[in-house]
Amino acid sequence: MSWLKDVLESGAFAVTGEVGPPKSPNIQPVLKKVNQVCRHVDAVNFTDNQTAIVRMSSLAGCLLAKEAGADPVMQMVCRDRNRIALQSDLLGACALGVENVLCLSGDHQSMGNHPQSKNVFDVDSIQLLEIFKNMRDRSAFQNGEEIKSPVKVFLGAGESPYADPVAFRAMRLAKKVAAGAQFIQTQAIFDIERFEQWMFEVRGLGLHKKVFILGGVIPVKSARALRYMQEEVPGLVIPENLIHRLEKADDAKAEGVNICVETIERLKEIEGVAGVHIMAIAWESIIPEIVERAGLFPRPAKGAEHNHEDPKRT
């Protein structure tokens, strides 16, 4: 059973983190990052070749995290796999006890390191949610054929409150919920006012009662990094004053953490926000400090049924 689901359903303000798998088969960086964060988060996301750069597969990272005692979230994008492969990999994840899956469309391959590749996009992220939901709730593959053993999965999706058309963003979330999303991890929040406006619309549609929304945050180390994100990362809105704060700070790294902690404090106050998703890109080691300073430590303790669980025998 998904520990993340338990934490969210308990009403606790959940904390998830993110680990980018290495560009090699070396398991040491994965284990190191998992060990750095696992006491401070309820679940750890493993990205799926994010920004279209080839990395160790998300499923392998999830299994390593699972063996190290963490609850992994397997990210799956529609860019590289058709519905045959996506369903196959969900069965594989279930077989290995990976029970949280985050369904995403995926960054276009032209942004990554193999821009000459062919993309798939057989289904989109919303269709993927619905396929997985039916695999679980109706024991049926996308073609209607029966699945003989139950599929257990806690389904998540991403959402960007900032991308255009802005008026459609809350509606798009409603579609994700209708398709099967049980939790949402949002794009990184820097412009908290606009996030609050989006949450207002989300509450207007009653979606906060149907899905657990985890606000995304990214701790940044420098004004330059934030400027880069402002200019280069699609779907982000970064207010100028945050960049100025980092420029003026004696210790930009510390100020970046301050901004992140302040954002989490604000998120905790917003009705309908069920947790925070910390995407400390190549800076996983900062997660414990952020979680502690945001008053979110210790994390809920796992019961016996979640410890030393061996899914292969159940």
Add this chain to the structure above:
Amino acid sequence: MIVGERKPIREILELLGDNTTVLVVGCGSCVTVCLSGGEREARELASILRIRGQSAREVTVERQCEKEFLLPLEKEIEPVQAVVSLACGIGVQAMSEMFSSHRVFPGLNTTFMGMPVEQGLWEEYCSGCGECVVHKYGGVCPVTRCAKSLFNGPCGGSQAGLCEVKPDRDCAWQLIYDRLKSQNRVEELLQVQPPKDWSFSRSGGHRKMSREDMLL
């Protein structure tokens, strides 16, 4: 129409190699309209080839994709060593079938099915997916005009109405949203669209169409 773009001269010369007597064949249909492979472009390419030392002539047929238009070319093709077709990929293949003892080189890269959106600018509008659904999207094709072919709404990266993948292109979903909003039909977008049946598309394999009533 089918839109194409002429290959660079250097590439055409490389393709031709040692073949020095060449017939350049233009096409009077789509590629004439998109100014890449019609009579004028055929004349232009033949003169460039002559300047580069080739013995080149040109001829343009009404439609290279229909064999009856190619029949009269037989006499002109016979003496040449190679043919450069300025038609789309269909014309190049039709020529290759008709004159199978000759090498037919493509002088054009067939780029997409689209239309001129302003003077000198063409844009892709259709992928030939075999099952048209544009009526659900305000007449804007998400398969073709969204970089990720999303059927259920925009991705998380469009900004200022532009595509995150090619920031000089409109975000198809912004266009879809705006069109449906103007028609008071936005709520139709709330319906979750199921996975597309791609078996009608190129994914289903090479396609053919037959009309019983037209077969001889």
